[in-house]
Amino acid sequence: MNSEVCQLKELEVEHFEIREVLRCILHTILFHRALGLVRPKDVDLELFEITYVQCGDVELDRKIDDKIDQFIDRVEKHPNKKNQICLSFYEVKNKQATWFTNKVERLYWEQWYINLNVAQHPKGHFGKSHHSKVVVDRGDTAADERSARRAALEASLRDVLFQIIRFVNEKKDHVPPIPNLEGVSFPYEITISSSSDSAFGMDMFKRMLQTGHPTMLS
Amino acid sequence: MATYKGNTHSEPAKMEQIITEFFAKSLHIILESRCAYVSSRNYSGEQFLSSPSPSSSSSSSSSFRPRDKWFNLALRDCPAALENIDFWRQSNLEPMIVDVVLNQRPSNWDPLNNRGIVRNLSGKERYYYGSDSDEFGCETKSEKVVERWFLQYESKKSCGGNGGKRSNCTSSHSLYKKSILLLRSLYVTVRLLPAYKLFRDLISSAQICSYNLGHRVSSFVEPFTRREEADMQRFVFTPVETSCGRLCLSVLYRSSVSDVSSEPSTPMSPQFIQEYVGSPMAEPLKRFSSGPVSQSSPSSSPFGRRHSWSYDLYRASPPSANPSPSPTYSDSHAAISKQLSNRLPPAGLPRHLHDETHDIHMKNPSYDEYWPSPAFSPSPSPSPPTHVPGSQLSKVLLRSESAPLNIPTSRLSSIPSLPNNQMMPPSPPMKATRLIVSKRDAHMGLYHTSSTVDKLFSFSRDEPGKMSNVKPSSNNSSKSYSRNSSRLSFQDDYDDGPFVVDDDDMIDPGSRPSSFDQTRHPSGPFDPDGVFPVKKSQDAAVGALVRMLKKAPPLRQDISVNSHLLNQFSEEPLKELSVATSELISSKTTADALEELRGYKEMKDLLLKQGGNISSE
Incomplete structure (x- = not known):
C-alpha cells in the first residue's frame, strides 16, 4: 500500500491565532477523509474571512480540540521551536500475535504535516507588537501592520486549504476502500512535534520499529 | 464497503447511475451555497419550508434521507437544485453548466454611493430599503456571471455496448469512492471561492444588499469573450477516470467580486x-x-x-408613515x-x-x-x-x-x-x-x-x-x-x-x-x-x-x-x-x-x- 505525505505550507501565526488556524486545517483534512455518512457543518472563522467545513462529529471535534490544547501547551513550554502537527491516517490490520509484535498493526497510508511558526510575543500583551520599539509607535501604524499581517495570514491559510483540496484531488488511489465505518472517518492520529526536538526522531524510530514504516509495507 | 442504493445489475449500469447521481449531487452542492433563498446556513429556514419543493421528503432534518446516502453526504434541501436536476435527468448525461449570476443594481448603486442614498433618502431608494420583496423589480439590472461550473462526463469511443466490463480500469466501487472524494472537495471549494462571500452577505443582511445571486443551469452556454475570461480564474478538479470515460468538474470564477460586495474588503x-x-x-x-x-x-x-x-x-x-395605509397594517x-x-x-x-x-x-x-x-x-x-x-x-x-x-x-x-x-x-x-x-x-x-x-x-x-x-x-x-x-x-x-x-x-x-x-x-x-x-x-x-x-x-x-x-x-x-x-x-x-x-x-x-x-x- 502506498503512503502519501503532504507537507502543508508553513504559516506564520501569532499565539492567539493558533487555535483557529489549526481547527480550520485539521477539520478540512478530516472532512476529506471522513467518508462515512456525514452532515457537513459550515464554520466561519472568527479571525478570518474564511468558511471551513466540519463533518459534524462530536467525538472528532473533541479530539481535535484536545490535540490543539496540547499543541498550544507545547508552544508555551518550548517557545523557540518550529512546531509541527502530523495527522496520520491508518488502517488497522489484525495480525497474529507473535513474540515481538503487538496484535494490532497500524498501516499508515497518509500523513499530513501542518507547519506553524508561532511568532514570539510577550504573552498576553496584545498591545505590543513585533518590535520592542512599538511602545513609541503610533497606534495607527501598529494597527496597519497588524491588519496587513492578518490579511497575509488569511491568504496563506486559504492557500493551504487549496493545497489540501488539490492533494485530495490528485491522490485518490491510495485511499483504502471505504470500510463500514463505525465512526465517520478512517482511523487517524494526531501527533505533535517540534522540528528541533530530538525526541521526535526517536519517537518516529520507535514507531517504525513497532509498526514498520508505511513505505516499507507496500 | 459502502453501499449505494439502486437496483442496478451490471457494472456499466451501476456506473451510469453513479454518474447521474454525481451530477445531481454536484448541482445540489453548488446551488445550496449560492442560491440565496435556500440557505445552507439555516438562516432562512422558514422561508425554505414555505417554498414549494417538488420532491422534498417529509422526514425531519435530523434523520438521513435516501438522497443523503448518496456519496455519504447529507445536504440541506435545495428546491432549485431539485427542480433543475429533474429536468436534467431527462437528458442523456449531457454536460451540465451552472452559471452563478450576480444581479446588480445600476452602477450608481455601489456601496460607496449607498451612503449617499441613505443620506439623501430620496423616496424611491427608501422604498427599496424598506421592501422585503423584490428589491430589483423595476430597476434596470446589470448581470454578471461570477462563476461558471462545468460538469461533464466524457465517454470514450471504445467503450461500446459490451465494453468496459471487468476492464482493468475503475470498478464501480472505486468510482464511487473517488466521486465521494471529489464531492467532498467540491463542498469545501464552493465555500472558499469569492462568490461565497456574496452569498453569505446576502443571507445575513438580505434587506440591504445591492445585489442578488441567481443561477442558470443548461447544457451549453455562450462561451465567454476573451476579455471576460481574462477576469476569471479556473479551478479544475482532477477528473475521475472510469472504465468508459471520465468525470470532469471545473469552475471558472471571477477572482474579485469584492467590488460588488456590500462589505468593504478591509480587514x-x-x-x-x-x-x-x-x-x-x-x-x-x-x-x-x-x-x-x-x-x-x-x-x-x-x-x-x-x-x-x-x-x-x-x-x-x-x-403617517405609510403613503397608503392599508387596513391590514393598521x-x-x-x-x-x-x-x-x-x-x-x-x-x-x-x-x-x-x-x-x-x-x-x-x-x-x-x-x-x-x-x-x-x-x-x-x-x-x-x-x-x-x-x-x-x-x-x-x-x-x-x-x-x-x-x-x-x-x-x-x-x-x-x-x-x-x-x-x-x-x-x-x-x-x-x-x-x-x-x-x-x-x-x-x-x-x-x-x-x-x-x-x-x-x-x-x-x-x-x-x-x-x-x-x-x-x-x-x-x-x-x-x-x-x-x-x-x-x-x-x-x-x-x-x-x-x-x-x-x-x-x-x-x-x-x-x-x-x-x-x-x-x-x-x-x-x-x-x-x-x-x-x-x-x-x-x-x-x-x-x-x-x-x-x-x-x-x-x-x-x-x-x-x-x-x-x-x-x-x-x-x-x-x-x-x-x-x-x-x-x-x-x-x-x-x-x-x-x-x-x-x-x-x-x-x-x-x-x-x-x-x-x-x-x-
Whole structure:
C-alpha cells in the first residue's frame, strides 16, 4: 500500500491565532477523509474571512480540540521551536500475535504535516507588537501592520486549504476502500512535534520499529 | 464497503447511475451555497419550508434521507437544485453548466454611493430599503456571471455496448469512492471561492444588499469573450477516470467580486469592532424604540414618560408613515406612528433624519467604514419629513411592537449591560461570535476609539442644537430636560468606553443590577426638571399616570430566565435571537418595575399634596 505525505505550507501565526488556524486545517483534512455518512457543518472563522467545513462529529471535534490544547501547551513550554502537527491516517490490520509484535498493526497510508511558526510575543500583551520599539509607535501604524499581517495570514491559510483540496484531488488511489465505518472517518492520529526536538526522531524510530514504516509495507 | 442504493445489475449500469447521481449531487452542492433563498446556513429556514419543493421528503432534518446516502453526504434541501436536476435527468448525461449570476443594481448603486442614498433618502431608494420583496423589480439590472461550473462526463469511443466490463480500469466501487472524494472537495471549494462571500452577505443582511445571486443551469452556454475570461480564474478538479470515460468538474470564477460586495474588503477586526462600538454608542436613540416593550423599563424619569404618553394620547393623528395605509397594517402602523410621533416630534426634522441614518447605519454595520464622523451630525435633508417614517416601517416592525417613549429615556443608553445587546441589529450568529473576537482583539480598539470619539463628540456637540429644535411647542422646562439628559447619557457612554460595555455584555450578566444603580445616580440632579412640568398641567399628568398604571404589564417574571437567555444569545440564530431579546426586555425588569411603581406612588403623593395645597389656597 502506498503512503502519501503532504507537507502543508508553513504559516506564520501569532499565539492567539493558533487555535483557529489549526481547527480550520485539521477539520478540512478530516472532512476529506471522513467518508462515512456525514452532515457537513459550515464554520466561519472568527479571525478570518474564511468558511471551513466540519463533518459534524462530536467525538472528532473533541479530539481535535484536545490535540490543539496540547499543541498550544507545547508552544508555551518550548517557545523557540518550529512546531509541527502530523495527522496520520491508518488502517488497522489484525495480525497474529507473535513474540515481538503487538496484535494490532497500524498501516499508515497518509500523513499530513501542518507547519506553524508561532511568532514570539510577550504573552498576553496584545498591545505590543513585533518590535520592542512599538511602545513609541503610533497606534495607527501598529494597527496597519497588524491588519496587513492578518490579511497575509488569511491568504496563506486559504492557500493551504487549496493545497489540501488539490492533494485530495490528485491522490485518490491510495485511499483504502471505504470500510463500514463505525465512526465517520478512517482511523487517524494526531501527533505533535517540534522540528528541533530530538525526541521526535526517536519517537518516529520507535514507531517504525513497532509498526514498520508505511513505505516499507507496500 | 459502502453501499449505494439502486437496483442496478451490471457494472456499466451501476456506473451510469453513479454518474447521474454525481451530477445531481454536484448541482445540489453548488446551488445550496449560492442560491440565496435556500440557505445552507439555516438562516432562512422558514422561508425554505414555505417554498414549494417538488420532491422534498417529509422526514425531519435530523434523520438521513435516501438522497443523503448518496456519496455519504447529507445536504440541506435545495428546491432549485431539485427542480433543475429533474429536468436534467431527462437528458442523456449531457454536460451540465451552472452559471452563478450576480444581479446588480445600476452602477450608481455601489456601496460607496449607498451612503449617499441613505443620506439623501430620496423616496424611491427608501422604498427599496424598506421592501422585503423584490428589491430589483423595476430597476434596470446589470448581470454578471461570477462563476461558471462545468460538469461533464466524457465517454470514450471504445467503450461500446459490451465494453468496459471487468476492464482493468475503475470498478464501480472505486468510482464511487473517488466521486465521494471529489464531492467532498467540491463542498469545501464552493465555500472558499469569492462568490461565497456574496452569498453569505446576502443571507445575513438580505434587506440591504445591492445585489442578488441567481443561477442558470443548461447544457451549453455562450462561451465567454476573451476579455471576460481574462477576469476569471479556473479551478479544475482532477477528473475521475472510469472504465468508459471520465468525470470532469471545473469552475471558472471571477477572482474579485469584492467590488460588488456590500462589505468593504478591509480587514475584519477593525470592521467588527467598529460595528460594535458604533451600534450601542452611536445609537442611543435607538434604544427606546424597543425599550418600551417592557413598560416597566428601568426609567427613573417617569415624568419623561408621562409626557410621551400624554403626547400619544392627545395627538390626534400623528404623521403617517405609510403613503397608503392599508387596513391590514393598521395595528403595526399605528404602533409605529405612535412611536415615531413620540420619538420624533414633527418639528424636529433634523432628528428624523438623524435617526434614520442611524437605523441604516446600524442595519448594515459594514457601512461604518464609509461614514466619516460628520455623518453623525444631522445633515440638512431635502427630503420631506413624511417620507422618513415610511422607510422605517419595516425595520421598526421587525424590531419591536413597542410602545412609545420620550426622548429623555435615552438615558437608558447609559446602562451598560442589556440595552446594548437588545439593540444590536439582527445579525447572524457569525457576527455575534465575532463580537467576542473584537473583545479578544481589544487592542485594536486603540485604533478605532479615536474615530469613535470623534463621532461621539460631533454627536454630542450637535446635540443641544438639535434638541432645542425638538418640539418648540412645548415649554421650556421639558426642552431643557431633554437636552440635559440626553447629553448626559452620551457622556456616560463615553466614560464607560466601548470595551467596558463589551465585557459587561458578554461576560458578566450578573453585574447588571449594580450597573442600574450606578447609572441611576447621575439622573438625580435632573429629576427636579422632570417634576417641574407637572405643575403646569396636573390634570393631564394625573390622567396619564392613571392610564400608565392601568396599562402596566403584570409583574410576573422569572428572573432566572435571564442568564439562560443571555447564554443563548451568542449562539442562537437570528430568529431565536430576536425572540430572546424581546423576552429579555420584558423579563429583566421585575425589580425595576417595583421601583418604578414606588416612584409613581411618590409622584401620586406629591400630586395629591400639591392638589391639596392648591385647593386650600
